[in-house]
Amino acid sequence: MHAPILSPSLLAGDHAQLGASVRAVEELGLSWIHLDIMDGHFVPNFSFGPQTVAAIRPGSKLFFDTHLMLDEPHRYIEAFAHAGSNQISIHIEPAYDHAGTLARIRALGCKCGIVLNPGTPATAIEPVLPLVDLVLVMTVQPGFGGQPFRRDVMPKLRRISDRRRELGLTFRLEVDGGIDVATAAECRAEGADTFVAGTSFYRAADRAKFAADISSLA
């Protein structure tokens, strides 16, 4: 089983001082940061785009864990790779060439991930499991930070974790939405190893303790 990784979501950081919000992650000795990209179509909200990713890239050595919430992600892969994303994750729900897009992400030198919404069954992603470095299981309906954790997603998380073992695959299993130390522990028990936290991280009274608690999940 992979060691736990915390991937703080910049969406919940101070957007007037994005550089400082990125440094706050790096200064804790963390290695990942989660970048939420929204297009106002796939989700009813906007966040930021490749120009912003490129602007924060020179000041950071963090692994840019990029989550594209886009109707047409295949059109923007190159833009995010060139902006400095280290990993690009795309949703399974829109209709486009998923396998081909994952292969293009890899060819651009990035790791690739597949994402599924709470209402999407595990069977939808099974064909692409051998192609990915990461599976991102949404534990809220994407679009906004600060929503309550969806416990009904837990059986699906377990199922994907079981499939990983049965198939002998090594992709990371990430959860995103309503994650704090307690819900991360619940997800860890079902096989998750990578934890996105926006609100709970940036609002934590003691971020170092929050990070240590996630990193030490058994």
Ligand code: DX5
């Ligand atoms: C949801 C985004 C999440 C979000 C998580 O649309 O994909 O990454 O920022 O936020 P919290 O941790 O506040 O639920």
Ligand code: ZN
């Ligand atoms: Zn996300």
